[in-house]
Amino acid sequence: MSLNVSNLYSGYRQVPVLKDINFTIQFGEVVGLVGLNGAGKSTLLKTILGLLIPQEGRVEIAGQTIEDNHTLYAKQVAYIPETPILYDELTLQEHLEMTALGYDIPIETVMERAEPLLKMFRLDQNLNWFPTHFSKGMKQKVMVICALVTDARVLIIDEPFLGLDPLAIRDFTDLLKERADQGTAVLFTTHMLSIARDLCDRYLFLQHGELVAKGDLEEIRKQMGSPQASLDELYVQMTAGEGHG
Incomplete structure (x- = not known):
């Protein structure tokens, strides 16, 4: 394959x-x-x-x-671009939920997969944050997590x-x-x-x-x-x- x-x-x-x-x-x-x-x-x-x-x-x-x-x-296919692409009106958790919908994966499954990644990248306390509050590095980490929770x-x-x-x-x-x-x-x-x-x-x-x-x-x-x-x-x-x- x-x-x-x-x-x-x-x-x-x-x-x-x-x-x-x-x-x-x-x-x-x-x-x-x-x-x-x-x-x-x-x-x-x-x-x-x-x-x-x-x-x-x-x-x-x-x-x-x-x-x-x-x-x-x-x-x-999952994509992590050079410049993070996030929606200003969606929180970190909502980005994960949108990823779940896009890949037809249960939201509970995506959140379970995301939990260790959020802890690893020190974003587990930021699920309700909007992208405007994130640094570039934090935005990049969100893109990484969204890609890695997919199949x-x-x-x-x-x-x-x-x-x-x-x-x-x-x-x-x-x-x-x-x-x-x-x-x-x-x-x-x-x-x-x-x-x-x-x-x-x-x-x-x-x-x-x-x-x-x-x-x-x-x-x-x-x-x-x-x-x-x-x-x-x-x-x-x-x-x-x-x-x-």
Whole structure:
């Protein structure tokens, strides 16, 4: 069982940002999507989520596309965006209840799953708070909790560690490992390569909308002709001459 992306072209206004993207992530794997800003990472994530329709190619979760069954596909994916998306008029508890409704999970089940996460992220006393009272880090933790209480088989995460304190980063990293051990596929973008190195089973190196390398660290080294390079050095090698991202 896997997330499978094949022959994918995707972008905006019929102009492809992504060109012939092919990869598979098995359920239970953690994969890091690495590249400069503007490489096409967000476009890829949005296409997997169904927010962008592929111009060509297919995105399948366990053999099913969003066109096959939109509702079932959507229930299999959870998303943690770079910038938290919360509703000012809803409390933390109401966000959890809305998540339960969206994924067709009993509210009692979601609240039971959320309880240890709320305690871990020190939000268990804030269920009646509105987002206007939350710091950016607290908002990010709410997004994390809402994603992790679902039954999603694929977690899509865009720069998950921005705004989180070191303790929260450690806890979140442990949660992602735990979720992968339970059979969830995790795909995330990050510029924090030290965390990616410790967390990821494999990597996707994206540049100018094309995958220039993919695999575990040894495979990436072979593909880029640098058998002794660290992950940081491989990233620098890929992005040399392109400025900062």
